[in-house]
Amino acid sequence: MRCNYCEWRCELGAETYGKCRMYYADGSTVKERFPDMWSTYEVSRIESIPFYHVYPGSRCLTTGTSSCNFDCKYCSNAFIAKQDPAEMQHKMYRFTAQKLVDMAVRLGCTSIVFNVNEPTVSLPSLQELAREAAIAGIRMGCLTNGYSTPDATELLASIFSFFNISLKGLANEYNRTCIGIPSVEPILRTIRRLAERHHIEVTTPVVQGANDNELDEIARFIADIDPEIPWHVLRLLPEDEMKDAVYPNIEQINSALIGARTRLPYIYFHNFVGSEWVNTLCPECSAPAIERFSLGCGGDRLQRFLCANGKCPVCSHNIRILGEGTV
Amino acid sequence: MNQTEHKQTSLAIVDARDWQNQFDLRTGDKSEVRSPLVELMKEVLGKHHYPGDSGPDCNRWVTDTALDLIAGYQPQFAFLTYAGQYFASRMGPMNVPERQVMMTELFLEVERFIGESGFTPVIVGRGGVTPLEGVIDLSDLDGIGISTHWSARYAGLHEPSEADLKRLEADPNVERIVTRKEFLDLFVGASQDSLLLPEYLLVANRGYAFKALGCTARKPVMIPDATPHIPFFSSLGSADEITSIRSVVDRGLQLGRRVALIMLEGVGADDFHWPGTPCGNSREWFCFEPGDAQLLAITTGQHRIFEYPPGHLFYAGDSEKRDYPLSGYFKEIPAGTIGAEFSGRSIAVGNKSMSTHMVSGADLCVECFARNHYNQGTLGVIHRQDKV
Incomplete structure (x- = not known):
């Protein structure tokens, strides 16, 4: 039978596990090979994921499973995402959904965020986790590559209430050679659909010389959906097969964002220590509404939350935020 | 000056x-x-x-x-x-x-x-x-086990149950379970020095590392x-x-x-x-x-062990x-x-x-x-x- 979770739509069998190697067919049912197995659990601030417009300053429990359905040449988590998941299991944690949620509550977390690998490869476990989280009043968010089928996108939307979707590039050539997928269209469809249902932020890792020429076009795509979608432009430090790539030049990438900044009020350029493009400025009067400090690589933190009730402290313009911030 | x-x-x-x-x-x-x-x-x-x-x-x-x-x-x-x-x-x-x-x-x-x-x-x-000989998994405890700052041999245990302590006492790879007071006394700490100390400090045998909250997902070789x-x-x-x-x-x-x-x-x-x-x-x-x-x-x-002790709740002050x-x-x-x-x-x-x-x-x-x-x-x- 064919898997209907991501756009690879792999043929599955009892011992045929598909591209992600995380599912098998049990009769006419797709089942997880490694349910309730998690690669990590950690306490983080929501800004470090990154989510900049979701409950600013809140504490979340981050977790993930193993494997991925992409083959990004620059993968930063290859030691989890590209390993054979069967060989990973002895390093994993076995947690029931109840246990993970209990932990989140005890650790003072207000949300659980799936941020290590692609959630589409572990949907049944995440459905169960979402059920338990809802009972405890814990919100769920995730990072995703957006390569889900329309049905799976609806499933994702039923599990998570906030998303950071990675839009790595628009050109099919780039997506083929660098990401390993034939087309970006499913991702664009997912972004459009999830933006209708939930809070989303979009992330684009910039590989200089490969996709930095597309920044204007990506900004136009986001603006056409909703110009207030926050966009994270990451200065990527390539790993894995691209480990020896030249370090991206910060000034040059920042210059390439000049046009995009006229279309999108919430553009953030970061993933390097000391970035000064991590603050939220009021789209109306440019006053600082939320100030952050960036350490790069998952180290961003809230410095000052200045927009009580989601209003600009100077002109009272509405600042898009899901939930309240820490004041 | x-x-x-x-x-x-x-x-x-x-x-x-x-x-x-x-x-x-x-x-x-x-x-x-x-x-x-x-x-x-x-x-x-x-x-x-x-x-x-x-x-x-x-x-x-x-x-x-x-x-x-x-x-x-x-x-x-x-x-x-x-x-x-x-x-x-x-x-x-x-x-x-x-x-x-x-x-x-x-x-x-x-x-x-x-x-x-x-x-x-x-x-x-x-x-x-x-060489890493093995790990001591604290993730399944009722309490919170924390291993911080790339520590291997030490972990903190917070809010443990009696069953947790029994299990750890029986674990052949746990060398020692130390109460907060014992740790405080060892370094002649004053009462205010105990604020960041875990309820129990866990000590692993040589070659063993704790697997707990705060550990990186990358498994070390040594x-x-x-x-x-x-x-x-x-x-x-x-x-x-x-x-x-x-x-x-x-x-x-x-x-x-x-x-x-x-x-x-x-x-x-x-x-x-x-x-x-x-x-x-x-x-x-x-x-x-x-x-x-x-x-x-x-x-x-x-000795400045109490300022950032092993196994402390590292995230608690992350305001x-x-x-x-x-x-x-x-x-x-x-x-x-x-x-x-x-x-x-x-x-x-x-x-x-x-x-x-x-x-x-x-x-x-x-x-x-x-x-x-x-x-x-x-x-x-x-x-x-x-x-x-």
Whole structure:
């Protein structure tokens, strides 16, 4: 039978596990090979994921499973995402959904965020986790590559209430050679659909010389959906097969964002220590509404939350935020 | 005048290759201060890009950066940490000949620094590494098990159930379960020192590491071998305990010598290439891992275990607008370090990130800024500008 979770739509069998190697067919049912197995659990601030417009300053429990359905040449988590998941299991944690949620509550977390690998490869476990989280009043968010089928996108939307979707590039050539997928269209469809249902932020890792020429076009795509979608432009430090790539030049990438900044009020350029493009400025009067400090690589933190009730402290313009911030 | 009386603002300059930014170290606010030392620091950072924790030249970076800081600032005291061999040991399997080659290269790199700088060395191996034999999984406890800051041998246990304690007592790989009071008494702490201590400190057998909240998902091949003694070498005198090293350095400085305190990460007695003597690295059953508590004991001459103890709830104080955003979990500049108390000029360079500027207290500090081995660039800190 064919898997209907991501756009690879792999043929599955009892011992045929598909591209992600995380599912098998049990009769006419797709089942997880490694349910309730998690690669990590950690306490983080929501800004470090990154989510900049979701409950600013809140504490979340981050977790993930193993494997991925992409083959990004620059993968930063290859030691989890590209390993054979069967060989990973002895390093994993076995947690029931109840246990993970209990932990989140005890650790003072207000949300659980799936941020290590692609959630589409572990949907049944995440459905169960979402059920338990809802009972405890814990919100769920995730990072995703957006390569889900329309049905799976609806499933994702039923599990998570906030998303950071990675839009790595628009050109099919780039997506083929660098990401390993034939087309970006499913991702664009997912972004459009999830933006209708939930809070989303979009992330684009910039590989200089490969996709930095597309920044204007990506900004136009986001603006056409909703110009207030926050966009994270990451200065990527390539790993894995691209480990020896030249370090991206910060000034040059920042210059390439000049046009995009006229279309999108919430553009953030970061993933390097000391970035000064991590603050939220009021789209109306440019006053600082939320100030952050960036350490790069998952180290961003809230410095000052200045927009009580989601209003600009100077002109009272509405600042898009899901939930309240820490004041 | 010492640092205690000194109120000058510490500056931080980050370098992310061809791009620099400057901050107030404490507040994280952008700084526009310009001065000859700021220019010197920017020039040194711009010239010496960190090659990465796994880069073959990451120890060479320490020497080259230090030599340039010395040339520009003429300090009398230098604090250096070389960590390339520790990262290589931790991340990948290595046979004995490979390890010998690596240690020889480290030795030559340190000798190059000594030869070119003319400093009198005080060399400390912070303890060797040992193969990871197995893990003690704390994730299934009723309580919260925490292992922090790349610690292997120690973990904190918070809010355990009776069943948790029974299980751990029966675990053959758990060497010891220590109550908060026992730990406090061991280091003669006062009641206020217990605030950050876990209810129980768990101690693993040699070769075992805890698997708990705070652990990285990357499984190490080798882990620190926290042993009762670490190797020490200096022509300035001997040090029986790590808290005695400070006085050896002070003695050299008082004699007018230019002294370099050189810390070698992941180096135990077996790998130490100098005619070293054993230096006590423990108090009764507690042996220091190569963390910041060990460094502070060395640079202050006092045990400072309670400031950031193993297994503490590291996230509890992670509130909005915390001071020192570039300084890891440090919430203030530790008092009493060599650099902070020495009236002459001092520099520090290290490639074990985010703590060199705090534990050394040196006037000018440069360290790599790698997070979980992702090479973000470098951080330069200027604590003092009044000695020029």
